[in-house]
Amino acid sequence: MTLMRYAEALNAALREEMQRDPSVFLFGEDVGRYGGVFKVSKGLRDEFGDARVRDTPISEQALTAMAVTAAMSGTKPVLEIMYADFLPLSLDALINQASVFSYLWEGQVDMPFVLRTQGGGGVGTGAQHAKSLDAMVCHIPGLKVVAPATPADAKGLLKSAIRDRQPVIFLEHKLLYNTRGEVPDGDDVLVPIGKAKVVVEGKHVSIFASSKMVIEAENAAKLLAEDGIEAEVIDLRTLRPLDLDAIRQSIAKTNHAVVVNEGWTFCGYASELSATIMEYCFDDLDAPVARVAMPDMAIPYSEPLEMAVLPNAVKIAAAARKALA
Amino acid sequence: MTLMRYAEALNAALREEMQRDPSVFLFGEDVGRYGGVFKVSKGLRDEFGDARVRDTPISEQALTAMAVTAAMSGTKPVLEIMYADFLPLSLDALINQASVFSYLWEGQVDMPFVLRTQGGGGVGTGAQHAKSLDAMVCHIPGLKVVAPATPADAKGLLKSAIRDRQPVIFLEHKLLYNTRGEVPDGDDVLVPIGKAKVVVEGKHVSIFASSKMVIEAENAAKLLAEDGIEAEVIDLRTLRPLDLDAIRQSIAKTNHAVVVNEGWTFCGYASELSATIMEYCFDDLDAPVARVAMPDMAIPYSEPLEMAVLPNAVKIAAAARKALA
Amino acid sequence: MKNAPSTEELKDIHYKMVVTRELEEVLGAYAKEGKTRGPIHRCDGQEAVGVAACAALRTDDYVCTTHRGHHVYVGKGLSARGIIAEIFGRETGYCKGRGGHMLLGDVSTGMLGGNAIVGAGIPAATGMALSIQILKQDRVSMVVFGDGAAQTGICHEAMNMAGLWKLPVIFLLENNQYGLTVRQEVQSPVADLSIRAAGYDMPGEIVDGNDAEAVYRAVAVAAERARRGEGPSLIEAKTYRVKGFSTSDMGGYQSDEEMAPWLERDPIKLLSAKLTALVGADAVLAIEAEACAEVARAFEAALSDPFPTFEIHAPSAAYSETL
């Protein structure tokens, strides 16, 4: 085990996978000389050269389309999209190219690319640089979507993503890059895509979250514990494909659920979780699943306004209390 | 009342609104000289000239962004995006421009534009020309989204959309253009945005649908009637903002719900309906809400494959029976 | 002349152009009878562009094309049988009926593939060129795209990166003078779109798209340049769409006067005359007869092939339980 920051864990994963497989390459805005604006690719251009660690123009739409076909022609691209807010620019390539061709040309080609990006609010970056658009990418067949909350999962999932034969959308969070955690040593320690993890055990209410919202959920569990409520916190880690087994097991025990996502509520990822849980665990539920997500509005800049819209531990705890009431 | 095809009803709405308000203009690919590939804008270039009915290059991304700012600077643009499959190209303008500015600059500007498009499968147009991406646009704050099923609603809602001060995404269906129905006469007959309509009354199960799926739901109701099941069919008409009252009233009576949408299941519009209904009507429900939507995969071309993936009356009836079982 | 096709190559090009034409004629007849599904986009009159361009490449070079790609499919070596089977939604089609006319792909011939999102082939080929460069392969990639596609944002983004990184990609602009129903001048203020090449630091050239030899030469030169590591090229092949946009096009906007000179310069007629001078009329007729015979056999076989049966697509699954 080594204590690492989340950004360092990602950097280690990239370095190890690039050493292991010469067909892995990185590209994106400012990922080379500068090492990425969040420093995730720091030092990699020096180590692997500028063919494999490539600074690009500001051309997200074509870059994503190029990742798709580069992946179909022998390389394993890892594309960095600087902010998740720019994902709309990638969606045509994901929906109309990656998703379509992975079905139509199945058996003829693999499509091993990773699209890394980071989202989330809390530091005054404004309405165009703080969104979580998880639902948009999770809607797309043929893609996998992961959203790690800890340095260990960040590393293990990124390595799995790079080795996967399907496209993987890798969602990071700007407020997680500096968080620290123990990361297992070893070049082949992977975290499997598609497996959730119980991070706090409890028996009264299940809280499902991912990415930075796992930290908020853990804090909510502490708040609830003060009232004697034992919340179970499940870190989904993978948003698609969803780990239904883990969800069912927890609900069977707690009979109550809160789902958390930093994206907008309506047609958001929390809605999918809510619908799925109610559909598959209806008889086990004593109350409707509670959604805790962003209100349906653009994210404001000013601190008191931004703080009011972001989901947080207090809101999660309140939703859990209401579900149990 | 006049018997009209859906496409003609849309054409009439455009004509009347353009006559009424000189700031309304149309643009999009092939909307002018040819009158639109589905003939919705037939004859309008001749009547209003090529400044107000404008053929455009294939540039969906900029066109959508231009609709946003044209709307903020004194005109009322109606943009046609030829297929809903191309909506991903419009999303940046909708998410990062329209949605953002309508909040940030509220009170300073209105944003009266309409984006018309058509989606849906059934005629072998393939994976890039048959999708329903309702969930993608419905996720975006500040937009309204409508999806009429009948000529009368098509006309009345398009007129409301053009007069609205907010952006409206107007979802048509390629298989509806030739359907006929009675349309009320009069230039000022509007259908309000945000109001659902009960199209079949029933007491055993509520089926919520929009656009072409309303026809499938009506047919499902007939199939169910053969078994003595009285299904209530609600045409949502507006997908955002959702008419919660209408939903609650129906569920209070039937205690069972089936939600239908032609888009993909996961993170789809049907999931939102399911989540909302279970959250707001939990105590009234005797069974989980059943989702009938597209399986999570690209739409295949070959007829037997395409027919297998599309939601239809038989699948809806089966879901209703299961919910009631 | 340097990079000119040999007589053998010209014969092969002619054969494939006739296969393409015949395939579309027969398809057209089926469409008229309502026996096809969805829109079919014919490339009649444009065969030289796709066929001759592919002839100048190697089998392992990558090619992307549009919704109007029959000439490119045939040019790259796909069989009429597999193409037709795909168009009729059969299990034996190149994509097992999943793709249809606009979305054919065949990795074994580097055909990756048709694309019905206008412009999408442009970054697609550029991405493959990026792979080629990173893997240091002796390959090129080519995209055939339309005058309409030249106005898309991805065209600009991809060409800029190709020029910047000197990627081994050939941008073959098939200027058939129409977008969907409107002429090119309704979509762009410049008549010769190839002038934009200068803005990406790559050569831009205009060729007669109805002259198979001219297309071949231009592509061969661009491919050599790309293989030498000198980067991309933009070739604008001027041609004309004689059959309307697709089978769903109601027409009425292409005048006879506009069309006449192009019908006169039909690329198959032109090459037939050239070849007749080289190998004699009998040899040319024999090529054409064999091409038509192949197409006839292909239709017969494809139409009795089975339809696929439906299965949920496991890799797309949204829940782990269905994996």
Added chain:
Amino acid sequence: MKNAPSTEELKDIHYKMVVTRELEEVLGAYAKEGKTRGPIHRCDGQEAVGVAACAALRTDDYVCTTHRGHHVYVGKGLSARGIIAEIFGRETGYCKGRGGHMLLGDVSTGMLGGNAIVGAGIPAATGMALSIQILKQDRVSMVVFGDGAAQTGICHEAMNMAGLWKLPVIFLLENNQYGLTVRQEVQSPVADLSIRAAGYDMPGEIVDGNDAEAVYRAVAVAAERARRGEGPSLIEAKTYRVKGFSTSDMGGYQSDEEMAPWLERDPIKLLSAKLTALVGADAVLAIEAEACAEVARAFEAALSDPFPTFEIHAPSAAYSETL
């Protein structure tokens, strides 16, 4: 010289350039103390571009700018007080604190507005020009955008339509030689991006972006052209970003040698010298003093303004019940 700014205009330009500089200097000091929120993008050394360009327009002309738009805001006539209040998230800011530094907008001065999606201002201004044309107004729209933004797809799409329809829009490319942390030549193979204008049938011109008079003249000419219905223009103003990308930039990639000649040619220094020759040193010093005083007053006022209070945004509501 035709279209040259008058002395009064030059004084106003100088005043606004100093307001911009001072505003950023003070902001920079607050940022160092950790008293600002989010990244702040300074335009030090580029003031002439935004201020002089706006000076050549009328109040009711529309202008869009980027994440780095302080000079454009001030140039278009926004008050330092309102700008600062917005940047500090106050209720009195131009967007009531909802927008922040990158997303300022003010309809009354045609400033519509800052934009932090790179390239987004380009179709934005083009869309306004479309409105102007349809409404037959005597107005123009202008977008100030970066060398990085020139590589986006929307840049191509919008410029093509502007050229095609002869829209009254001015594309002012502020080439400060850097995207975020990489130089322009890492983002495009051509040094002079204005050569691309030919591909859109519009004039493309290079001006010295540190010379306020040159910028003013070029924009004035383009505005006249636009008002005459002759269509868009592309003006590439060559300048340099002296303060790094933003307050979150760790720097280290812009060398002193690279920077020195640009610091030497500071646009405020240049205009100050020119104005001193015209109106004398005292008058220039008085202008500068008043500009700094306005900024000081603005900070004082803005920083004691109240924060907004949160409310759900009704027009965005997803359910009818919350309407």
